[in-house]
Amino acid sequence: MDVADDLFKALADSTRRTILDELTQKSGQTLFEICSRLSMKHRLGISRQAISQHLAVLEAAGLVETRREGRYKFHDLNTAPLRQITDRWLAPDTSDQEESTP
DSSP states (O other): OOHHHHHHHHHTSHHHHHHHHHHHHSSSBOHHHHHHHHHHHHOOOOOHHHHHHHHHHHHHTTSEEEEEETTEEEEEEOOHHHHHHHHHHOOOOOHHHHHHOO
16 A cells, blocks of 8 residues: 555544544654544544544544553654655646746
8 A cells, every 4th residue: 555545534534533633732742632632622432442443544644642650551643645745746837937938
């Protein structure tokens, strides 16, 4: 499977996009914090296990990185895969340069 396939699969789900929104607001959250924010701010009544599975998909796509400190696991946003996609398809616009060349 292509890296882009994993990325677009991860972004296809609205709950995963909401998780990314929350990690944009505050990176380095535990699963408990993410669950609380999704429940309180977004009124998402999904289980802790479901959120954990969504985080696993985001991690597989490289959008979330985890780190352990003692018994806590923190989730951090990683935007590098998004930059790779933009670099792949959003090349610099060279149409102005081509038109001015005699």
